[in-house]
Amino acid sequence: MTLDEELLQEAEDDRKTVEYIKAYLPQELKERFTDEQLYYFLDVLSEYYTNSGLLDATPDDDGYIDIDIEQIAEHLAKTAKKDRMGTFDAEDLRWVVEGEMEYAETLE
Secondary structure, three states, rough: OOHHHHHHHHHHHHHHHHHHHHHOOHHHHHOOOOOOHHHHHHHHHHHHHHHOOOHOOOOOOOOOOOOOOOHHHHHHHHHHHHOOOOOOOHHHHHHHHHHHHHHHHHHO
16 A cells, blocks of 8 residues: 555544544534544544553453543543643543544444
């Protein structure tokens, strides 16, 4: 696969993930997040997974990795504020994290 094809595939994967998250969000949150913000949070999530060591974690006997969704949502909120993307409630961002994780499970 060429670099251009790889970039197009990643962009398509991100588009599908954002659409899934938008559908996953409760009705009262659908208006709080723009597509641009959701793409931003996908980038922050990707960086978090890479830098936190979650991708290298060893699964337990049942094949699961312990993931602290609240901690990830807090990280998203802090990073968004630091990056001047806005002030977000970690409880709202929890839905974004869960939506991304649910979408990832559909790909397995």
